[in-house]
Amino acid sequence: MADSPTRQPLRQVAVVLGLTAALSLLLLAFALPGVHSKPHDLRLGVVATPSTSQQIARSLDTRQPGAFEVSYPSSADAARSQIRSRDLDGALIVGRMGVTTMVTTAGSTSVATLIEGVGAQVASSQNTTSTTVDVRGFGSGDPRGAGLAAGALPLALGGWIGALVMMMVLRDPRTLIASTLAFAVVGGLALTTILRFVLGTFDGQFWPAAGAAMLGIAATAFGVIGLRTLLGAAGLGIAGLALIVLGNPLSGLTSSPSLLPQPWGAIGQYLPPGATGTLLRNVVFFDGHSTGHATAVLLAWLIVGAAFYVIAIRRGRTTQDTAEEFLDEEWGITETTHVPAHAREGHVPQHAR
Structure with a gap:
C-alpha cells in the first residue's frame, strides 16, 4: 500500500537523517582511533x-x-x-x-x-x-606491510557480500553451507596469492597464511549468515556494526592494537577483521607464536554463526524467506511480485474459484 501524502515527507526526512547519522558514525569510527592513537603497555x-x-x-x-x-x-x-x-x-x-x-x-x-x-x-x-x-621485517616487495594493512576491509566486505549473495541465490541449507566453505577456501587462496606473489607482503609461509585467510573468511561469512537468518534485519545490522563500522577501524592492522584508545584496541581483537589480521601476521612472520586468541575468536564466530543458522532453519526460517526479506527490506524490489504463502503451497483463494 502506498504511503499517504502526510507520511511521505516524514519518511523522506527520516531516511535523510538516518543516512546522515550513519555517515557520521562511519567517519567517527574510522577517524577517532587515529586521532587519539597513543601507546599503551x-x-x-x-x-x-x-x-x-x-x-x-x-x-x-x-x-x-x-x-x-x-x-x-x-x-x-x-x-x-x-x-x-x-x-x-x-x-x-x-x-x-x-x-x-x-x-x-x-x-x-x-x-x-x-x-x-x-x-x-x-x-x-x-x-x-x-x-x-x-628482527622481523615484511617481504622485499612490500617493506612497510601496506598489503596486510589494507587487507582488513576486503576480508570484512568479502565475507559480508559473499554471505548475502549466497543467501539470495542458494535455497537449500546444505548447498549454502557447502558453498560458503568453498568460498572461504577459494577466497582465502586468492587473497594469499595476491599478498604473496603480487604485492610481495611476505616471502614464505604461503599455506599457513592461506589457512588463516580461509578461517577469517569462513568466520565472517557464517557470522553474517547466522545473524541474518536468525534475527532478520537486526542481525544484518549487528553484523555490519561488528565487521565494518567497528571491526575495520579497530583491527589495528594499520598501526597496532596497542596504539588504539583503550579498551577499543582490545575489543577490536574480538572481531573478525582484527583477529584475522593478527592471525595472518603471527603465522607468517612469527612462526605461529601468539595465535591462540585470534584462532579462538574466529572459531567462535564460525561456530556461533553456524549454530544460529541451524536454529533458524529448525524454527522454520528458510533461506528463501531470508532472501525475500532481504530484497523487501533492503532493496524493496519484491514488494509487487511476492507470491503469498498459500499460493506457493498450491491453495487457491475462495473468490478465485
Whole structure:
C-alpha cells in the first residue's frame, strides 16, 4: 500500500537523517582511533646494567606514563628470541659500544618507529651512538606491510557480500553451507596469492597464511549468515556494526592494537577483521607464536554463526524467506511480485474459484 501524502515527507526526512547519522558514525569510527592513537603497555625489553635499566624505566614512565611495560631480558640473544616469539615489541641493548634498538616492522611499523625513537633518545642522553636492527621485517616487495594493512576491509566486505549473495541465490541449507566453505577456501587462496606473489607482503609461509585467510573468511561469512537468518534485519545490522563500522577501524592492522584508545584496541581483537589480521601476521612472520586468541575468536564466530543458522532453519526460517526479506527490506524490489504463502503451497483463494 502506498504511503499517504502526510507520511511521505516524514519518511523522506527520516531516511535523510538516518543516512546522515550513519555517515557520521562511519567517519567517527574510522577517524577517532587515529586521532587519539597513543601507546599503551608496549612490551619493551632493556638489556643494560641494573642502574641503567632502572634509569631508563623511570625516564620512560615520567615522559609517557603507561606507554611501556619494561622487562629485563638476560642478554641480547634472549631479547631477540622474545621479539620473535611475540613476547616483546622491541628491546634496547645498552653497552659500551652504544645503544642497539631491536624492533620488528612486521609486528607493527608504527610501534617499530616509536621504539626506534626511544633508542635514539637514550643514546642521545648518554652521548653515544644508536643502531637499529629489524628482527622481523615484511617481504622485499612490500617493506612497510601496506598489503596486510589494507587487507582488513576486503576480508570484512568479502565475507559480508559473499554471505548475502549466497543467501539470495542458494535455497537449500546444505548447498549454502557447502558453498560458503568453498568460498572461504577459494577466497582465502586468492587473497594469499595476491599478498604473496603480487604485492610481495611476505616471502614464505604461503599455506599457513592461506589457512588463516580461509578461517577469517569462513568466520565472517557464517557470522553474517547466522545473524541474518536468525534475527532478520537486526542481525544484518549487528553484523555490519561488528565487521565494518567497528571491526575495520579497530583491527589495528594499520598501526597496532596497542596504539588504539583503550579498551577499543582490545575489543577490536574480538572481531573478525582484527583477529584475522593478527592471525595472518603471527603465522607468517612469527612462526605461529601468539595465535591462540585470534584462532579462538574466529572459531567462535564460525561456530556461533553456524549454530544460529541451524536454529533458524529448525524454527522454520528458510533461506528463501531470508532472501525475500532481504530484497523487501533492503532493496524493496519484491514488494509487487511476492507470491503469498498459500499460493506457493498450491491453495487457491475462495473468490478465485
